[in-house]
Amino acid sequence: MSQAEQSSTERQEAHQLRRGSLGVLAISFFVISAAAPLTAMAGGAPVAMLLGNGSGIPAAYVVVSVLLLIFSVGYTAMARHHTSTGAFYSYVTRGLRQPAGGAAAWIALLGYNAMQIGLYGLFGSAASGFLNSQFGWNVPWWGCVLVAMAVIAVLGYRQVDLSVKVLSVLVLAEFLVVLILDVAIAAKGGKGGGAPLTLEPFTWKAFASGSVAIALLFNAASFIGFEATTIYSEEAKDPRRTVPRATYVAVLTIGLFYTVTTWLMVNGQGPDGLVDYLGGLKPDPTGFLFALSDTYLGGTLTTIMTLLFATSVFAALLAFHNAVARYLFALGREGLVPERLGRTHQVHLSPHAGSVSQTVLALVVFAVFAITKQDPVLALFTWLTQLGTLAVIILMALASFAVVAFFLRHPGLDGNRWRTLIAPLAGGIATAAVAIYAASQFGLLISKPGSALSWLLPSLIIVAAVVGVVSALVLKTKNPRLYEVMGRHRGDA
Numbered sequence: 001m002s003q004a005e006q007s008s009t010e011r012q013e014a015h016q017l018r019r020g021s022l023g024v025l026a027i028s029f030f031v032i033s034a035a036a037p038l039t040a041m042a043g044g045a046p047v048a049m050l051l052g053n054g055s056g057i058p059a060a061y062v063v064v065s066v067l068l069l070i071f072s073v074g075y076t077a078m079a080r081h082h083t084s085t086g087a088f089y090s091y092v093t094r095g096l097r098q099p100a101g102g103a104a105a106w107i108a109l110l111g112y113n114a115m116q117i118g119l120y121g122l123f124g125s126a127a128s129g130f131l132n133s134q135f136g137w138n139v140p141w142w143g144c145v146l147v148a149m150a151v152i153a154v155l156g157y158r159q160v161d162l163s164v165k166v167l168s169v170l171v172l173a174e175f176l177v178v179l180i181l182d183v184a185i186a187a188k189g190g191k192g193g194g195a196p197l198t199l200e201p202f203t204w205k206a207f208a209s210g211s212v213a214i215a216l217l218f219n220a221a222s223f224i225g226f227e228a229t230t231i232y233s234e235e236a237k238d239p240r241r242t243v244p245r246a247t248y249v250a251v252l253t254i255g256l257f258y259t260v261t262t263w264l265m266v267n268g269q270g271p272d273g274l275v276d277y278l279g280g281l282k283p284d285p286t287g288f289l290f291a292l293s294d295t296y297l298g299g300t301l302t303t304i305m306t307l308l309f310a311t312s313v314f315a316a317l318l319a320f321h322n323a324v325a326r327y328l329f330a331l332g333r334e335g336l337v338p339e340r341l342g343r344t345h346q347v348h349l350s351p352h353a354g355s356v357s358q359t360v361l362a363l364v365v366f367a368v369f370a371i372t373k374q375d376p377v378l379a380l381f382t383w384l385t386q387l388g389t390l391a392v393i394i395l396m397a398l399a400s401f402a403v404v405a406f407f408l409r410h411p412g413l414d415g416n417r418w419r420t421l422i423a424p425l426a427g428g429i430a431t432a433a434v435a436i437y438a439a440s441q442f443g444l445l446i447s448k449p450g451s452a453l454s455w456l457l458p459s460l461i462i463v464a465a466v467v468g469v470v471s472a473l474v475l476k477t478k479n480p481r482l483y484e485v486m487g488r489h490r491g492d493a
Contacts (some may be wrong), residue, residue: 032250036316036475037257037403038174040222042309043122045262046285050278051444054269055356056206057231058263060215063207067254067430071396072251074403074424076244076298077414081413082406087098089330093487101487102472103465104398105331109128111391112327112462115224116320117362118384120145120368121369121376126310142370148314149362158357162192166466170315174308175257177301182264185294190267192295201266217438217445221259222388225319321358328354335482336468378447386445387457393435394461400428405480475492 049057075091082094089108093101124141131137155166189195200206208462264313269277269292278285295301329351332342341353369380407413407420438445443454476483 013458021126027475029288032171032254036312038176038178038305038309038312039122039316040258041178041265042289042305043263043286044218044222045258045265046278046281046288047290048215049262049266050275050285051211053207053212054275055201055266056203056209056212057204057215058201058259058266059207060212060219061255061262062202063250064216064219064223067220067427068251068255069248070423071400071427071431072247074400074427076247076426077416077419078403078406078415079243081410087310087327087441088399089327089344090487091399091403092395095405096398098174098397098472098476098483098486099469100402101476102336102468102470104395104468104469105327105336106464106471107391107461108327108395109145109324109331109337110460111395112320113358113361113388113390114384114391115388116324116358117365118388119317119320119382120148120362120366121380121384123148123310123313123317125376125381126306126313130306130310130326133306141376144364145366145370145376148317149239149359150215152314152318153355153359155318156325157352157361166315166318170308170311174312174315177305177308178261180301181293181297181305182261185264185268185292191269191270195267195270197264197267198271201263203420206271212443213437214441217434217441219258220393223254223386224389225316225323225391262323263274265289265292267462268296269359280458310477315323317432320364321355324358325351325354328357334481334486336471336486382446382459383411384455386442389461390435390442390458391461391464393431393438396430397428397435400424400431404428 011431045057048060049055053060078091078094081088087108089101089105092104121141124145127144128139128141129142131139186197190197206256265288266274269288279286280289289307290302293305303395328337328341329344330342331337332354334340334342341357344351350429365384366380369376374380401424403424404421439458443449443451443460446453470484472483475486
């Protein structure tokens with residue numbers, strides 16, 4: 001190793017995140033916050049019902065939850081032998097080698113930045129609408145975004161346990177208000193009250209109605225942020241146990257919550273005529289959950305739910321911001337992006353350079369949409385979050401195949417073939433199929449079928465992958481030592 005290579009490696013290893021600061025529940029909060037339960041139920045579920053399989057959405061959530069649990073088997077098996085805040089990127093690097101890891105790194109940066117920045121559009125619209133309806137304040141959506149961006153910049157710059165405290169309050173509040181509605185529908189009965197609850201949404205007939213593929217795709221998008229369990233592994237109290245437990249806690253909690261809530265939502269309106277009712281709410285079917293709240297809970301709790309809808313999106317923004325900052329930290333530490341991004345704050349031990357960089361990028365992209373007067377929801381939110389969803393699904397497929405390759409090279413680490421071969425292979429095939437279908441239907445997903453955006457946006461993933469491969473090969477030339485240990489954490493197998 002040359003003196004320059006050794007000096008670079010030593011500088012990068014000197015910067016560490018705050019160890020032992022996060023337990024199972026804390027990491028689970030980051031995953032659940034990124035999933036944004038209230039946002040998913042108010043925003044995603046009605047659209048999935050309308051464009052997907054209608055009253056069969058609860059059954060579709062069961063299927064997606066089972067697929068994610070299968071994916072988690074191999075994912076958590078590798079987590080017991082591998083710890084890195086690079087998460088999917090580091091998995092792909094360890095399993096499929098460095099060039100594939102470089103591609104995964106840049107796909108991850110594209111995907112998570114797209115998700116985070118796109119959510120600003122939904123937040124701006126929700127916050128502006130709430131202030132106008134409740135106080136008569138005519139605050140532009142971009143004004144709300146600037147305030148949220150400033151708060152997130154401060155929280156992301158500080159130590160991670162501050163973000164946990166903020167997220168825990170917001171997530172518990174949004175869970176509580178939806179659970180109150182769930183209890184009200186269960187107690188009063190379906191169709192506005194008085195009708196018995198039916199299990200019809202779980203029948204094959206309901207599940208197979210409409211477009212099952214679109215339903216599964218939208219439902220899979222509700223779980224995006226799932227990777228956070230390993231993104232925070234270097235800050236976990238006992239990563240080899242904490243990460244697997246947090247993964248299963250998050251998937252089971254989110255899956256059960258989504259399944260039960262959508263089942264009660266379908267019952268609240270009634271399975272018959274549900275799609276026609278939602279069609280009448282166009283262009284904003286998100287009013288469905290709030291209409292149910294008006295019927296079952298009254299105006300006061302509906303107002304609270306409207307406020308929590310905005311804070312739910314804020315929680316997701318903060319969770320994705322933290323995820324991007326840690327990705328940049330991991331990649332800067334390993335030489336795939338500028339080295340200064342791989343540094344931590346001297347006091348907070350936070351990935352402050354990555355946090356500031358993400359804020360600047362978000363500000364620039366947001367400004368382009370605001371200055372050109374694009375719709376915050378139909379353009380900024382829809383275009384970017386669907387791009388982010390596609391990118392993360394591709395990452396999940398790559399990670400699954402990487403798990404298989406990793407254990408084939410290290411058979412002595414785990415002799416359970418279900419964990420190391422069968423489950424990850426099945427998960428990889430399933431997520432790859434979803435990704436291919438999503439790419440083929442991208443125009444429909446962004447409500448721009450036939451437009452140039454239907455292929456321009458997905459093509460950014462290919463560009464990111466090529467840039468990632470090139471960055472890995474450049475690293476191989478500039479610093480062979482860093483290239484050799486790409487994706488590894490100290491103490492790895």
